Amino acid sequence: xxxxxxxxxxxxxxxxxxxxxxxxxxxxxxxxxxxxxxxxxxxxxxxxxxxxxxxxxxxxxxxxxxxxxxxxxxxxxxxxxxxxxxxxxxxxxxxxxxxxxxxxxxxxxxxxxxxxxxxxxxxxxxxxxxxxxxxxxxxxxxxxxxxxxxxxxxxxxxxxxxxxxxxxxxxxxxxxxxxxxxxxxxxxxxxxxxxxxxxxxxxxxxxxxxxxxxxxxxxxxxxxxxxxxxxxxxxxxxxxxxxxxxxxxxxxxxxxxxxxxxxxxxxxxxxxxxxxxxxxxxxxxxxxxxxxxxxxxxxxxxxxxxxxxxxxxxxx
Amino acid sequence: xxxxxxxxxxxxxxxxxxxxxxxxxxxxxxxxxxxxxxxxxxxxxxxxxxxxxxxxxxxxxxxxxxxxxxxxxxxxxxxxxxxxxxxxxxxxxxxxxxxxxxxxxxxxxxxxxxxxxxxxxxxxxxxxxxxxxxxxxxxxxxxxxxxxxxxxxxxxxxxxxxxxxxxxxxxxxxxxxxxxxxxxxxxxxxxxxxxxxxxxxxxxxxxxxxxxxxxxxxxxxxxxxxxxxxxxxxxxxxxxxxxxxxxxxxxxxxxxxxxxxxxxxxxxx
Numbered sequence: 001x002x003x004x005x006x007x008x009x010x011x012x013x014x015x016x017x018x019x020x021x022x023x024x025x026x027x028x029x030x031x032x033x034x035x036x037x038x039x040x041x042x043x044x045x046x047x048x049x050x051x052x053x054x055x056x057x058x059x060x061x062x063x064x065x066x067x068x069x070x071x072x073x074x075x076x077x078x079x080x081x082x083x084x085x086x087x088x089x090x091x092x093x094x095x096x097x098x099x100x101x102x103x104x105x106x107x108x109x110x111x112x113x114x115x116x117x118x119x120x121x122x123x124x125x126x127x128x129x130x131x132x133x134x135x136x137x138x139x140x141x142x143x144x145x146x147x148x149x150x151x152x153x154x155x156x157x158x159x160x161x162x163x164x165x166x167x168x169x170x171x172x173x174x175x176x177x178x179x180x181x182x183x184x185x186x187x188x189x190x191x192x193x194x195x196x197x198x199x200x201x202x203x204x205x206x207x208x209x210x211x212x213x214x215x216x217x218x219x220x221x222x223x224x225x226x227x228x229x230x231x232x233x234x235x236x237x238x239x240x241x242x243x244x245x246x247x248x249x250x251x252x253x254x255x256x257x258x259x260x261x262x263x264x265x266x267x268x269x270x271x272x273x274x275x276x277x278x279x280x281x282x283x284x285x286x287x288x289x290x291x292x293x294x295x296x297x298x299x300x301x302x303x304x305x306x307x308x309x310x311x312x313x314x315x316x
Numbered sequence: 317x318x319x320x321x322x323x324x325x326x327x328x329x330x331x332x333x334x335x336x337x338x339x340x341x342x343x344x345x346x347x348x349x350x351x352x353x354x355x356x357x358x359x360x361x362x363x364x365x366x367x368x369x370x371x372x373x374x375x376x377x378x379x380x381x382x383x384x385x386x387x388x389x390x391x392x393x394x395x396x397x398x399x400x401x402x403x404x405x406x407x408x409x410x411x412x413x414x415x416x417x418x419x420x421x422x423x424x425x426x427x428x429x430x431x432x433x434x435x436x437x438x439x440x441x442x443x444x445x446x447x448x449x450x451x452x453x454x455x456x457x458x459x460x461x462x463x464x465x466x467x468x469x470x471x472x473x474x475x476x477x478x479x480x481x482x483x484x485x486x487x488x489x490x491x492x493x494x495x496x497x498x499x500x501x502x503x504x505x506x507x508x509x510x511x512x513x514x515x516x517x518x519x520x521x522x523x524x525x526x527x528x529x530x531x532x533x534x535x536x537x538x539x540x541x542x543x544x545x546x547x548x549x550x551x552x553x554x555x556x557x558x559x560x561x562x563x564x565x566x567x568x569x570x571x572x573x574x575x576x577x578x579x580x581x582x583x584x585x
Contacts, residue, residue: 063560221375250371272553
């Protein structure tokens with residue numbers, strides 16, 4: 001059974017032994033002791049988003065439970081890119097599993113600077129450009145909501161790094177396909193679809209927002225159908241590998257995203273509800289392929305489309 | 317840390333509106349000490365399937381609940397551990413309705429618990445409301461190792477006070493209630509300051525307002541004693557991967573689940 005997938009080939013290549021990754025912000029930096037599974041069995045790890053300078057994040061409360069999901073406004077707490085390069089990357093360099101560093105800048109220039117600092121760092125396999133966090137006062141989602149700003153950020157990153165570049169898109173847009181096209185034309189190797197949906201919860205008793213910063217990002221099984229639709233839509237619009245993300249908790253969820261056109265998947269909030277979730281997704285995927293007699297995972301990618309994206313006529 | 321389906325062996329309302337649930341799943345608390353906690357999913361598994369797949373658990377409510385380990389005992393079929401809680405929402409209401417034989421998906425032990433210095437002979441334990449939960453196991457262990465224990469039990473009313481009859485008889489108990497319905501009228505904080513000079517080390521668990529008052533009173537008293545506070549904060553994961561429970565401390569940002577939940581009182585308040 002072949003589970004290997006390729007997310008980038010043009011510059012530095014990014015080949016994963018299997019398509020299951022952790023989602024940014026849901027697995028810290030992968031270095032905690034005592035995980036419920038062996039991290040080396042996953043296709044890749046995506047780190048918590050890293051900024052140029054350290055950030056202490058948002059005040060409490062940062063999380064709230066919602067129907068079949070949760071809200072978060074962590075506020076990008078992280079030790080800053082230099083600490084990541086100095087203290088964490090050397091440990092990742094001894095891993096079999098590739099580590100993808102998520103980055104976010106307050107300005108286009110900061111994204112470029114972050115890329116430059118990660119260029120050539122041993123232990124970093126690729127970058128995931130976060131233009132989709134709804135929890136950044138500056139940067140993040142504000143760049144991902146318009147095709148031209150999304151393109152500007154992508155170009156700034158691509159110019160400064162030879163590593164593969166993944167761009168993570170926001171669902172909080174009018175037309176995600178427009179943003180996806182702009183990002184791919186600007187040199188992104190792959191897309192991650194989607195980040196959290198901007199949302200809110202209000203505590204009736206205290207008559208105040210349930211999250212200190214007011215708005216927050218919605219994740220978990222509640223957003224899976226939205227994410228699936230957007231992966232399908234982006235797969236029809238661009239010819240670049242897509243990483244599906246949003247509410248994936250089982251092997252069957254992963255299969256659905258592959259059928260919608262994703263080449264790989266990220267498991268996020270599910271890991272809070274089940275500490276073995278990423279590995280359970282991988283095991284479930286293997287079981288599905290076995291039961292269905294699928295020899296190569298490539299057979300599934302985009303198979304739900306009436307025509308495979310690659311076969312679509314350029315104009316219609 | 318080990319994830320498992322824990323079998324409920326006993327579940328009852330212990331006093332007032334406070335419930336206790338016992339589990340036979342030693343693997344979830346292996347090597348644990350007082351102050352450490354377990355995460356529990358509050359959803360019904362498909363009981364007819366063995367082994368029960370965690371991926372097929374219902375997704376609502378989604379997040380696990382963090383619960384201090386309350387006590388250990390020897391059950392009919394081996395060691396058992398318990399949680400002690402008030403019903404405050406969907407998760408705790410679900411837990412309180414479990415019956416013997418039911419399975420609850422959980423994982424632990426998690427976090428850093430209380431750290432007892434070998435030289436400490438006289439221990440002051442301060443419980444605010446349901447904060448008594450982790451302190452009972454600490455008291456059990458301290459009495460077993462022949463320490464002197466004073467336990468301050470604070471609550472709004474008598475209904476919230478852990479029954480003295482369920483504690484080792486050697487424990488010196490001081491009860492304070494805000495309405496004076498049991499013990500002294502007043503706050504646990506006042507009893508804390510009065511006993512501070514006596515103790516070698518103090519251990520507390522309760523709401524943040526109690527910790528704030530304790531820190532303030534200790535500063536005013538100028539009595540230097542190490543005080544450990546067991547904090548509670550809204551958690552997503554309980555394992556240090558989501559950063560939901562971060563707090564500001566004098567040493568920078570810390571995660572309650574992974575760096576705590578035990579902190580030096582003065583480090584935070």
